[in-house]
Amino acid sequence: MAKKVKKRKEIKRKLLHKYRLVILNESTFEEKISFKLSRLNVFVTGSLCIIGLIALTTLLIAFTPLREYIPGYSSTKLKKQATDLTYKTDSLVANLYNTNKYLENIRKVLIGDIENNEINRDSLREQFKIDPSSIDLTPIKEDSILRAEVALEDKYNLFERNVDGSGMVLFPPLNGEISQGYDVESNHFAVDVTAPIDTPVKAVASGTVIFSEWTADTGYVIIVEHRDGLLSVYKHNGSLNKRQGDVVRTGEVIASVGNTGELTTGPHLHFELWNNGNSVDPLDYINF
Template sequence: MAKGVKKRKEIKRKLLHKYRLVILNESTFEEKISFKLSRLNVFVTGSLCIIGLIGLTTLLIAFTPLREYIPGYSSTKLKKQATDLTYQTDSLVRVLNNTNRYLDNIRMVLKGDIENNEINRDSLLEQFKLDPSTVDLTPIKQDSLLRAEVALEDKYNLFERSTAKTEIVLFPPVSGTITQIYDAKKKHYAIDVVAPRETPVKATADGMVIFAEWTADTGHVIIIEHKDGLLSVYKHNGSLNKSQGDVVRSGEVIASVGNTGELTTGPHLHFELWDKGAPINPQDFIDFK
C-alpha cells in the first residue's frame, strides 16, 4: 500500500516538476526569453493544440469548398456537373461519328468509290424466311378491337388523308445529248450530258448546297442534299452560282456547263444521283430529252 502511494507521489512529482526553457543569444549568451514548464503543462498544451487543429480542419471541410478536393468526396453540384459533362461527351461522340460517316459519303461521291461489299440478297431472304404454316395467324379479341378502333379514327381523320406522302419529282439539270450512260461495272456512276458552254445548270430538286468547291479531277463541283437522303452531284462546271449552305429550289440555276478538271474531254455535265450513300441511275428518274 505504501509502495503504491509512493509511486503515485513520484509520478505526480515528475509531472509537476518545473523546467526552464531559455532562449540565449549565441554570441553573448544573453538571455532573451525564458519559460517555466512542466511535463503536465506541455501535455495539456499539446493536447489542446491537437484538438483545436482537428476542429479547425473539420470546420474547413464541412463549410468550405475545400472538401471537394478530398478524394472520394464531392458535392451534389459537382456530381451533377460531372454527369452533365458525361452526357455532353457521349453526344459529341455520336455527333462526331455521324459527321465522319457523312464526310465518308461525301468522299465516295467525289471520288466515285464504293465499297465492294456484295451481299447475296437471295441467301439472306432464304435464311430468314418464315414458313406461314408454322405461324398462328388467327386474330385474337384484342387485335380485332384495336383494328376497329383504328379504322374508326382513320375514317374521320381528314387531315391525315389530305396530307398523304408524295414522291419527290426530279427536274432535268440540263438538256442535251447523253454521251456516256450510267455503268456500274465500269464504275461510271453518272451520265454525261453534252451541252454548249455556259448553258445554265439547274437544281434537280429542292435542297441545300453541302459542297461547292474546286477539285483537280472534276473541276467546279456542286453537291445538293435533298430530302430522304438523296444527293445530286454536278461536276465539270464552268462556274458555280451557289455556295455551301445555300438553299435552292427545283429548277433554280446553280452553275453553268464547262470543261473544268483533268477528267474531261469537252463541255458537258457529269451528273450523279446518290440515294443513302449508294449511286443510282439518273435516267431511271429523269427524262433528259
C-alpha cells in the same frame, strides 16, 4: 441468492447515490453554484450529449457545404459538371461517328468510289413507296384553299411521281444529249449530258448545298443534299452560282455547263445521284 440481491442493491445504491458539485470563489471560498448529481444522471446526460453531437455532425455534413472539406466528398456543383461532361462526351462521340460516316459518303461521291457493284436501283422507289389504300385523299375546304395558294410551288415538288405511278421523277438539271450513260462495270456512276458552255444547270430537287469547290480532276463541283439521304452531284461546271450552306429550290439555277477539270473531254455535265452512300442510275428518275 442473497449475495446476488445484495450486490444488485449495492449497484443501485451507487448509481442513485447523490453527490454534490460545488463551485466556490477561490479567494473568499464563497459558494457560487452547486449541483446534486448521481452517477446515473451523469451517465444519461453524457449519453444524450454524445448522441446529439453525432446527430448534429451528421446533419451538418449532409445538408451544408461543410461536407466539401471532408476527404472523399465532392461538391454538388462538381457532380453536376461531371454529369454534364459525361452527357456531352457521349453526344460528341455520336456526332463524331455520324460526321465521319457522312464525310466518307462525300469522299465516295467525289472520287466515284463504291464498295460493291450490286446496286439496288429500286431502292428509292421502295423507300418512298406509298400504299394509296392507307391514305384518305378526300380534300376538305381548307385543303382546297391551301392547294390553290401553293399550286405554283408544288408544280415542281421534290419527289413528284409519274402519272402511271411507275416511280419517282426529279427535275432535269438540263436538257441535252447523253454522251455516256451509267455503267457500273466501268465505274462510271453517272450520266454525261452534253450542252453548250454556259447552259444553266438546275437543282433536281430542293435541298442544301454541302460542297461547292474546285477539284483538279472534275473542275467546279457542286453537291446538293436532299431529304432522306439523297445527294445530287454536278461536275465539270464552268461556274458555280451557289456556295456551301445555301438552300436551293427545285429547278433553281446552281451552276453553268463548262469544260473544267483534267478528266473532261468537252463541254458537258457529269451528273450523279447517290442514295445513302449508294450510287443509283439517274435515268431511272430523270428524263433528260
